Amino acid sequence: MRASGVILAGGKCSRFRSNKALAEIASQRLIDRIVSEFKAVFSKIILVTNTPDEYRSLDVDLISDIIPGRGPLSGIHAGLVSSPFDLNFVVACDMPFIKRELIAYLVRRAEPGDDVIVPVVEGYPEPLTAVYRKSCLGPIENCLAAGKYQVKSFYPLVNVKYIPEEDLLAYGGKRNFFNINTRDDYRLAMEMEQRS
Numbered sequence: 136m137r138a139s140g141v142i143l144a145g146g147k148c149s150r151f152r153s154n155k156a157l158a159e160i161a162s163q164r165l166i167d168r169i170v171s172e173f174k175a176v177f178s179k180i181i182l183v184t185n186t187p188d189e190y191r192s193l194d195v196d197l198i199s200d201i202i203p204g205r206g207p208l209s210g211i212h213a214g215l216v217s218s219p220f221d222l223n224f225v226v227a228c229d230m231p232f233i234k235r236e237l238i239a240y241l242v243r244r245a246e247p248g249d250d251v252i253v254p255v256v257e258g259y260p261e262p263l264t265a266v267y268r269k270s271c272l273g274p275i276e277n278c279l280a281a282g283k284y285q286v287k288s289f290y291p292l293v294n295v296k297y298i299p300e301e302d303l304l305a306y307g308g309k310r311n312f313f314n315i316n317t318r319d320d321y322r323l324a325m326e327m328e329q330r331s
Protein backbone atom coordinates (compact mmCIF):
# COMPACT_ATOMS: atom_id res chain seq x y z
CA MET A 136 0.00 0.00 0.00
CA ARG A 137 1.36 3.44 -0.90
CA ALA A 138 1.10 4.79 2.62
CA SER A 139 3.22 4.76 5.76
CA GLY A 140 2.26 3.37 9.14
CA VAL A 141 3.32 5.74 11.92
CA ILE A 142 3.43 4.56 15.55
CA LEU A 143 3.54 7.14 18.34
CA ALA A 144 5.66 5.97 21.24
CA GLY A 145 7.09 9.18 22.67
CA GLY A 146 4.79 9.63 25.64
CA LYS A 147 5.67 9.90 29.34
CA CYS A 148 3.46 6.99 30.49
CA SER A 149 2.97 8.81 33.79
CA ARG A 150 -0.30 6.98 34.48
CA PHE A 151 1.11 3.55 33.55
CA ARG A 152 4.42 4.19 35.38
CA SER A 153 6.62 2.26 32.93
CA ASN A 154 6.93 2.14 29.15
CA LYS A 155 3.53 0.74 28.16
CA ALA A 156 4.69 -0.07 24.61
CA LEU A 157 6.79 -2.84 26.17
CA ALA A 158 3.98 -4.29 28.32
CA GLU A 159 2.92 -7.77 27.22
CA ILE A 160 -0.48 -9.18 26.37
CA ALA A 161 -0.56 -12.89 25.57
CA SER A 162 3.27 -12.91 25.73
CA GLN A 163 3.52 -10.27 23.03
CA ARG A 164 4.57 -6.69 23.68
CA LEU A 165 2.10 -3.98 22.63
CA ILE A 166 4.64 -2.59 20.21
CA ASP A 167 5.16 -6.01 18.59
CA ARG A 168 1.42 -6.52 18.20
CA ILE A 169 1.10 -3.24 16.31
CA VAL A 170 4.22 -3.74 14.19
CA SER A 171 2.90 -7.17 13.19
CA GLU A 172 -0.43 -5.67 12.05
CA PHE A 173 1.36 -2.83 10.25
CA LYS A 174 3.69 -5.22 8.40
CA ALA A 175 0.64 -6.82 6.79
CA VAL A 176 -0.42 -3.42 5.37
CA PHE A 177 2.57 -1.07 5.00
CA SER A 178 6.00 -1.31 3.37
CA LYS A 179 7.16 1.69 5.42
CA ILE A 180 6.76 1.75 9.21
CA ILE A 181 7.92 4.75 11.23
CA LEU A 182 8.17 4.63 15.02
CA VAL A 183 8.33 8.06 16.66
CA THR A 184 10.10 7.72 19.99
CA ASN A 185 12.44 9.76 22.13
CA THR A 186 14.03 6.58 23.54
CA PRO A 187 15.15 4.75 20.35
CA ASP A 188 17.47 2.35 22.18
CA GLU A 189 14.41 0.52 23.53
CA TYR A 190 13.30 -0.36 20.00
CA ARG A 191 16.51 -1.20 18.08
CA SER A 192 15.48 -4.83 17.61
CA LEU A 193 12.42 -3.84 15.55
CA ASP A 194 12.67 -3.74 11.77
CA VAL A 195 11.16 -0.24 11.48
CA ASP A 196 12.42 3.33 10.99
CA LEU A 197 13.13 5.01 14.33
CA ILE A 198 12.78 8.78 14.48
CA SER A 199 12.46 11.39 17.24
CA ASP A 200 10.18 14.38 17.70
CA ILE A 201 11.37 17.46 15.82
CA ILE A 202 9.33 19.82 18.00
CA PRO A 203 9.45 17.84 21.26
CA GLY A 204 7.40 18.01 24.40
CA ARG A 205 4.02 18.83 22.86
CA GLY A 206 2.41 15.41 23.18
CA PRO A 207 1.03 13.22 20.38
CA LEU A 208 0.83 16.15 17.95
CA SER A 209 4.66 16.34 18.11
CA GLY A 210 4.77 12.70 17.07
CA ILE A 211 2.31 13.11 14.19
CA HIS A 212 4.34 16.09 12.99
CA ALA A 213 7.65 14.18 13.00
CA GLY A 214 6.03 11.17 11.32
CA LEU A 215 4.61 13.26 8.49
CA VAL A 216 7.93 15.07 7.95
CA SER A 217 9.85 11.82 7.67
CA SER A 218 7.30 9.82 5.64
CA PRO A 219 7.96 9.23 1.92
CA PHE A 220 4.20 8.88 1.27
CA ASP A 221 1.35 11.36 1.08
CA LEU A 222 -0.96 9.10 3.12
CA ASN A 223 -0.03 8.13 6.65
CA PHE A 224 -1.92 5.99 9.12
CA VAL A 225 -1.10 7.09 12.68
CA VAL A 226 -1.66 4.93 15.74
CA ALA A 227 -0.84 5.22 19.45
CA CYS A 228 1.44 2.50 20.80
CA ASP A 229 -1.03 1.58 23.53
CA MET A 230 -3.76 -0.05 21.40
CA PRO A 231 -3.55 -3.84 21.75
CA PHE A 232 -6.51 -4.76 19.56
CA ILE A 233 -6.08 -2.61 16.44
CA LYS A 234 -6.37 -4.92 13.45
CA ARG A 235 -4.96 -4.83 9.93
CA GLU A 236 -8.42 -5.05 8.31
CA LEU A 237 -9.58 -1.85 10.00
CA ILE A 238 -6.30 -0.07 9.26
CA ALA A 239 -6.43 -0.97 5.56
CA TYR A 240 -10.09 0.03 5.37
CA LEU A 241 -9.43 3.50 6.82
CA VAL A 242 -6.58 4.09 4.35
CA ARG A 243 -8.82 2.95 1.48
CA ARG A 244 -11.39 5.57 2.49
CA ALA A 245 -8.96 8.39 1.56
CA GLU A 246 -10.13 10.27 -1.50
CA PRO A 247 -8.50 13.25 -3.20
CA GLY A 248 -9.13 16.34 -1.11
CA ASP A 249 -9.41 14.50 2.22
CA ASP A 250 -6.62 15.68 4.52
CA VAL A 251 -7.72 13.62 7.53
CA ILE A 252 -9.77 10.41 7.67
CA VAL A 253 -10.84 9.81 11.25
CA PRO A 254 -13.17 7.16 12.69
CA VAL A 255 -15.89 8.15 15.16
CA VAL A 256 -16.57 5.77 18.06
CA GLU A 257 -19.36 6.31 20.58
CA GLY A 258 -19.74 9.84 19.23
CA TYR A 259 -16.08 10.84 19.54
CA PRO A 260 -13.42 11.11 16.81
CA GLU A 261 -10.39 8.87 17.39
CA PRO A 262 -7.47 11.07 16.25
CA LEU A 263 -4.82 8.53 17.30
CA THR A 264 -6.11 5.92 14.86
CA ALA A 265 -6.52 8.10 11.81
CA VAL A 266 -5.12 8.80 8.37
CA TYR A 267 -3.23 12.05 7.80
CA ARG A 268 -2.09 13.48 4.50
CA LYS A 269 1.14 15.47 4.23
CA SER A 270 -1.04 18.53 3.59
CA CYS A 271 -1.68 18.56 7.37
CA LEU A 272 1.93 19.57 8.07
CA GLY A 273 1.52 23.34 7.63
CA PRO A 274 -1.64 23.54 9.77
CA ILE A 275 0.00 21.34 12.44
CA GLU A 276 3.05 23.60 12.53
CA ASN A 277 0.78 26.64 12.85
CA CYS A 278 -1.00 25.08 15.83
CA LEU A 279 2.24 24.02 17.53
CA ALA A 280 3.60 27.55 17.09
CA ALA A 281 0.40 29.00 18.55
CA GLY A 282 0.58 26.79 21.64
CA LYS A 283 -2.40 24.64 20.57
CA TYR A 284 -1.27 21.11 21.35
CA GLN A 285 -4.48 19.10 21.22
CA VAL A 286 -4.31 16.71 18.28
CA LYS A 287 -7.63 17.93 16.89
CA SER A 288 -6.66 21.61 17.15
CA PHE A 289 -5.72 21.73 13.46
CA TYR A 290 -8.85 19.92 12.21
CA PRO A 291 -10.76 23.19 11.57
CA LEU A 292 -7.94 24.18 9.18
CA VAL A 293 -8.16 21.09 6.93
CA ASN A 294 -10.72 18.82 5.24
CA VAL A 295 -11.70 16.08 7.67
CA LYS A 296 -13.67 12.99 6.64
CA TYR A 297 -15.42 11.42 9.65
CA ILE A 298 -16.06 7.67 9.35
CA PRO A 299 -19.18 6.65 11.28
CA GLU A 300 -19.11 3.70 13.68
CA GLU A 301 -21.48 1.62 11.56
CA ASP A 302 -18.90 1.59 8.76
CA LEU A 303 -16.39 0.02 11.17
CA LEU A 304 -18.54 -2.89 12.34
CA ALA A 305 -17.38 -5.23 9.56
CA TYR A 306 -13.79 -4.69 10.72
CA GLY A 307 -14.19 -5.45 14.41
CA GLY A 308 -15.78 -2.16 15.48
CA LYS A 309 -14.92 -0.43 18.72
CA ARG A 310 -12.71 -3.20 20.14
CA ASN A 311 -9.99 -1.89 17.80
CA PHE A 312 -9.94 1.39 19.70
CA PHE A 313 -9.39 0.13 23.24
CA ASN A 314 -6.32 1.86 24.64
CA ILE A 315 -4.24 1.42 27.76
CA ASN A 316 -3.56 4.40 29.99
CA THR A 317 -3.50 2.85 33.47
CA ARG A 318 -2.69 -0.45 35.16
CA ASP A 319 -6.45 -1.08 35.43
CA ASP A 320 -6.79 -0.66 31.65
CA TYR A 321 -3.95 -3.17 31.26
CA ARG A 322 -5.71 -5.73 33.45
CA LEU A 323 -8.90 -5.22 31.44
CA ALA A 324 -7.03 -5.70 28.18
CA MET A 325 -5.65 -9.02 29.45
CA GLU A 326 -9.18 -10.12 30.34
CA MET A 327 -10.45 -9.05 26.92
CA GLU A 328 -7.67 -11.05 25.26
CA GLN A 329 -8.52 -14.16 27.30
CA ARG A 330 -12.22 -13.89 26.43
CA SER A 331 -11.53 -13.62 22.68
Ligand SMILES: Nc1nc2c(ncn2[C@@H]2O[C@H](COP(=O)(O)OP(=O)(O)OP(=O)(O)O)[C@@H](O)[C@H]2O)c(=O)[nH]1
Pocket residue numbers: 143144145146147148149150151183184185200203204205206207208209210211226227228229263316
Ligand atom coordinates in the same frame (compact mmCIF):
# COMPACT_ATOMS: atom_id res chain seq x y z
N1 LIG B 1 6.21 11.01 19.60
C1 LIG B 1 5.50 11.37 20.68
N2 LIG B 1 4.47 10.57 21.07
C2 LIG B 1 3.78 10.95 22.17
C3 LIG B 1 4.07 12.11 22.90
N3 LIG B 1 3.19 12.20 23.93
C4 LIG B 1 2.37 11.14 23.84
N4 LIG B 1 2.74 10.37 22.77
C5 LIG B 1 2.12 9.12 22.34
O1 LIG B 1 0.76 9.39 22.08
C6 LIG B 1 -0.05 8.30 22.51
C7 LIG B 1 -1.07 8.78 23.53
O2 LIG B 1 -0.36 9.28 24.63
P1 LIG B 1 -0.98 9.34 26.08
O3 LIG B 1 -1.30 7.99 26.58
O4 LIG B 1 -2.10 10.32 26.08
O5 LIG B 1 0.23 10.01 26.87
P2 LIG B 1 1.44 9.34 27.60
O6 LIG B 1 2.42 10.44 27.82
O7 LIG B 1 1.95 8.13 26.87
O8 LIG B 1 0.84 8.84 28.98
P3 LIG B 1 0.44 9.73 30.28
O9 LIG B 1 1.72 10.35 30.77
O10 LIG B 1 -0.12 8.73 31.23
O11 LIG B 1 -0.55 10.75 29.81
C8 LIG B 1 0.90 7.26 23.05
O12 LIG B 1 1.18 6.34 22.00
C9 LIG B 1 2.13 8.06 23.40
O13 LIG B 1 3.34 7.30 23.33
C10 LIG B 1 5.15 12.93 22.46
O14 LIG B 1 5.49 13.98 23.05
N5 LIG B 1 5.83 12.52 21.33
